[in-house]
């Protein structure tokens with residue numbers, strides 16, 4: 001069962017929030033926008049930590065050519081990190097980027113508290129937000145894939161942070177007699193994964209049947225995609241009167257919601273899906289492949305962009321990258337510039353110049369939603385394909 005896991009998920013009481021120190025390597029070559037260690041990436045890591053119920057008390061950023069293969073940051077910086085952990089009374093360290101199991105272990109030995117990476121943080125948030133059986137199964141599979149190479153037969157208990165519980169009931173690094181214990185843990189996790197995979201197949205089959213029923217009705221399918229927090233759920237609600245939870249946190253939505261709606265007499269379905277994020281952990285892309293197929297099999301991708309995000313262009317690039325990766329890169333796309341009620345005018349102008357067909361809207365105030373309906377109905381006409 002996916003549940004609270006490594007970190008502080010679900011802790012909303014400030015006094016009890018586990019404290020975290022962030023650590024990052026800023027590569028010296030002109031790094032691409034939003035690469036690990038850049039200000040945009042660190043700002044996002046802070047938001048992820050906050051969403052996960054952690055209080056960030058300090059940050060240690062090192063400029064160097066590339067991460068140290070053994071300890072991520074160099075040994076001098078690792079000592080500075082240990083001091084920051086001590087001074088801040090931190091319970092864990094979160095690295096911006098992906099750590100190898102070895103880097104995490106070595107750095108942990110220096111700083112004396114658990115060291116996790118961006119992937120673990122995102123997995124933790126997913127575990128907290130998954131509601132459907134399928135979502136839970138997918139998250140837990142991703143967690144197991146992450147944990148297996150990181151199990152330690154001895155040492156500190158990672159799972160003690162925030163009183164967390166491990167997927168499958170096995171504890172990371174619970175004190176015990178080394179190798180034997182480790183083997184038992186590995187076997188248990190592998191067995192659990194096998195069972196989960198069987199469940200996942202069943203659940204995917206069920207969803208496939210629902211999808212076929214929709215197809216028989218020849219209703220074109222529109223998939224709402226976009227960066228996390230762009231306003232996808234808010235837009236679905238605005239367009240269909242649905243009541244999907246919208247929240248100013250990352251990954252509020254994990255499970256696809258399908259709603260039917262009619263514009264100008266043309267019926268179609270709208271599916272709200274999981275938001276994308278830079279460097280989406282590959283374990284998650286794998287685990288969520290069947291959910292993401294909802295996007296692959298749609299007739300139109302409604303790509304919602306948060307026009308008020310300073311990094312909107314980078315977010316568009318990220319979303320296009322993920323769409324490519326899941327095989328949805330060639331689908332027709334309608335770009336929606338959302339949150340124009342708060343976006344600076346010149347940002348909206350710049351986005352429109354780059355994407356002349358994009359429709360500016362505010363899901364909050366309803367501005368531009370009429371135009372969006374017109375654009376959608378044009379697609380609905382085109383997309384009614386009797387051969388499917």
Ligand SMILES: Nc1nc2c(ncn2[C@@H]2O[C@H](COP(=O)(O)OP(=O)(O)OP(=O)(O)O)[C@@H](O)[C@H]2O)c(=O)[nH]1
Pocket residue numbers: 226227228229230231232233234235245246247248249250251252253254274275276338339340341342361362363364365
């Ligand atoms: N000002 C403003 N805020 C908006 C608008 N649309 C959505 N929001 C807010 O942005 C936040 C995120 O909205 P959601 O609809 O939950 O975003 P999402 O894309 O579904 O996010 P995830 O499911 O977490 O990936 C919420 O706090 C919304 O109230 C808008 O047009 N204007």
Ligand SMILES: [Mg+2]
Pocket residue numbers: 232233234245246252253272
């Ligand atoms: Mg949502």
